[in-house]
Amino acid sequence: MSDKKLTILGIVAAIMVVWAVVQSRVSNRTASGSGEPVYLIQGLDTGEIGSIVVGAGDDAVTLKREQNRFVVAGKDNYPAKTSEINSLISKCLEIKTQDFVTDNPSNHEDLEVTEDKARYVIKFMTSEPNSVALAGVAVGKSEELGKGTYVRLLSTDATLSNKVYTSSSSPWFSTGATSYLDQELISVKNDDIDSVMVNSPSGPYTLKQQEGGSTVTLETTPPGKKLKSSDAQSVFTALTGLRFDDVKKKAPESDLKFDRQYLCRLKDSTVYALSIAQKDDKTYVLCTADFTDTTPVEKAPLEQGGKVESEEELKKKEAKLVARDEAKKFTEKHQGWVYEIPDWKAKNLTKALSDLLEDEDKPAADTEDPGAVAPIVPFDPSAEPVIEDSNAPTTEDPNAAEATS
Numbered sequence: 001m002s003d004k005k006l007t008i009l010g011i012v013a014a015i016m017v018v019w020a021v022v023q024s025r026v027s028n029r030t031a032s033g034s035g036e037p038v039y040l041i042q043g044l045d046t047g048e049i050g051s052i053v054v055g056a057g058d059d060a061v062t063l064k065r066e067q068n069r070f071v072v073a074g075k076d077n078y079p080a081k082t083s084e085i086n087s088l089i090s091k092c093l094e095i096k097t098q099d100f101v102t103d104n105p106s107n108h109e110d111l112e113v114t115e116d117k118a119r120y121v122i123k124f125m126t127s128e129p130n131s132v133a134l135a136g137v138a139v140g141k142s143e144e145l146g147k148g149t150y151v152r153l154l155s156t157d158a159t160l161s162n163k164v165y166t167s168s169s170s171p172w173f174s175t176g177a178t179s180y181l182d183q184e185l186i187s188v189k190n191d192d193i194d195s196v197m198v199n200s201p202s203g204p205y206t207l208k209q210q211e212g213g214s215t216v217t218l219e220t221t222p223p224g225k226k227l228k229s230s231d232a233q234s235v236f237t238a239l240t241g242l243r244f245d246d247v248k249k250k251a252p253e254s255d256l257k258f259d260r261q262y263l264c265r266l267k268d269s270t271v272y273a274l275s276i277a278q279k280d281d282k283t284y285v286l287c288t289a290d291f292t293d294t295t296p297v298e299k300a301p302l303e304q305g306g307k308v309e310s311e312e313e314l315k316k317k318e319a320k321l322v323a324r325d326e327a328k329k330f331t332e333k334h335q336g337w338v339y340e341i342p343d344w345k346a347k348n349l350t351k352a353l354s355d356l357l358e359d360e361d362k363p364a365a366d367t368e369d370p371g372a373v374a375p376i377v378p379f380d381p382s383a384e385p386v387i388e389d390s391n392a393p394t395t396e397d398p399n400a401a402e403a404t405s
Contacts, residue, residue, distance in 0.1 A: 059175070075246075095151060136153070138154055149166065183245075255279070269323070272288075274287055288335070
């Protein structure tokens with residue numbers, strides 16, 4: 001066989017080897033199903049979800065269903081934020097597969113889709129006591145070329161659970177327990193506040209807002225003192241955006257001493273009351289609300305002499321009923337819970353009166369006016385002129401008289 005033929009056969013053999021490798025890789029990276037992206041989780045009945053586990057091991061967050069809502073198990077079953085739960089479920093159901101990667105479990109660890117290595121692990125469980133997994137997802141690392149993320153379905157069916165795909169729609173998930181809480185405690189509008197009373201061991205004081213303005217004043221100002229307007233404004237508006245950092249059930253025998261109080265009265269007669277305790281550089285509050293306008297809202301029937309009420313009057317009555325209901329709901333929601341609030345907010349809720357006062361500006365002392373005109377002294381011709389001798393000694397000299405003579 002000639003050298004030319006041997007060369008041709010060598011080239012053909014090399015091409016066949018390359019083709020075999022390419023075919024092997026293609027067979028292991030085919031698109032799922034018909035080649036179109038499909039949802040990773042299919043057929044999940046959300047009504048059967050009894051709990052959702054976010055994460056794995058000691059860092060896992062469990063969200064349990066209680067009647068028609070979810071609660072955060074690690075926070076004494078505090079109610080979870082509904083919008084966050086809905087977002088969590090939707091994000092999982094929207095994950096679509098792109099390419100099939102492997103169904104060999106020995107590859108899972110390298111792709112970081114095992115429960116102990118995955119970036120995110122979400123599992124949907126049935127209700128207790130015999131809780132089993134309905135479905136779940138493990139989100140691993142990104143592809144080497146950054147075209148997608150490795151994902152794996154968590155299922156009791158081993159055939160399905162072993163399969164790993166890439167996904168271009170892998171979302172970001174919240175993993176902390178507080179992420180699933182509605183951390184907004186109270187939020188009132190500055191213009192709706194009528195007065196604020198702060199009561200601390202050093203004594204009480206009341207701040208009010210001037211009618212038609214934004215200036216905060218002290219109800220009683222001690223003589224010789226004036227109010228620090230900026231600090232007073234911070235105290236007055238402390239509830240315009242109060243959030244908490246953590247929450248727990250109020251223990252029957254708590255060692256917290258709630259010896260401070262912050263009362264915020266709104267113009268519609270709603271009063272927010274915060275009992276405040278401080279321990280180990282942390283501040284805790286108990287919250288209630290009361291609608292203090294006890295005047296009944298009534299409407300006399302027309303056949304009994306009742307008058308036709310204007311639209312404005314009807315709106316006022318409706319607003320009163322709404323405010324009364326909101327105050328009741330607020331108290332019921334927060335009854336029995338102790339909230340830890342951030343330090344910068346705690347300072348505004350607990351400021352002593354002495355921290356809001358400073359000395360009044362004292363009037364300047366009387367001094368000679370350099371621009372004043374000197375008075376004109378009348379000339380007296382009989383007076384002897386005073387002539388200053390520039391050579392006269394400046395200090396007393398006992399030899400001066402002798403030297404002169």
